Amino acid sequence: MITRPPESRDDEHRGARAHFLQVFLSQRSQMEALVSRRVGCRATAADLVQDLFLRFWRRPLVQVEELSTYLLRCAGNIAIDHLRSEGTRVRVNEGWRPDAPDSHGSEPQAALEAGNDLRHVEAALRALPERTRQIFLLNRIHGRKYAEIAKAMGLSQSAVEKHMMRALEACKASLREPPPRTPGKAP
Known part of the structure; x- marks a missing residue:
């Protein structure tokens, strides 16, 4: 050599x-x-x-x-x-963006509300079972398709769809629920 x-x-x-x-x-x-x-x-x-x-x-x-x-x-x-x-x-x-604030609202108030909404959604995601949260993140954050996720996790595509429905419903519900009130404060 x-x-x-x-x-x-x-x-x-x-x-x-x-x-x-x-x-x-x-x-x-x-x-x-x-x-x-x-x-x-x-x-x-x-x-x-x-x-x-x-x-x-x-x-x-x-x-x-x-x-x-x-x-x-x-x-x-x-x-x-x-x-x-x-x-x-x-x-x-697009999936996270709250409805556009009305033209009468102020931008700082809209930013505050958006931040609150994000905290509610994050809390809802943390409360999900690990597998459901992982599937949600793979799809919504990493852009993976249901079929890819199913194959990678050894699940059926139907199971992935059910996990996604559960995660999306939890996110929507977190935005519908009124924020917890602090005792002693008027609304």
Whole structure:
């Protein structure tokens, strides 16, 4: 077996990094345009492409046949990942967002009420059985589908649906219940 001296490996590593940097910089505008078309925001696209660069720069370089094509495919994938995470965030926020305050209410009061609602929901979730809470979090926070959760937890999809109904009902009930009154205080 032939081993290369350490200097030779360092030279190869520097050469591979230089090649990667050259190809990345030559493809950057194309990657940003591709990502921008998918996510609808040039600034977000620039950030995502920069994140892609950092991912590659921090790990050992992979040997691919056509680096420029590979980078474009990775840029497309990072845009899809971003859209998925944004979709999950929107679904979670829509599920938690209280009805919009009326135009006569004040913003600080609305923020206070929203904070109270969130505390009630958190308390309701903490009171759920562990499995029900875990299923709820996997679905609503991590964006997992019922079938994925069922497979991962060794349950039927019907059981997952029942756990979700129980969790959602507990959350809704926590928002319907009037807040506990402090003795001695008038409403």
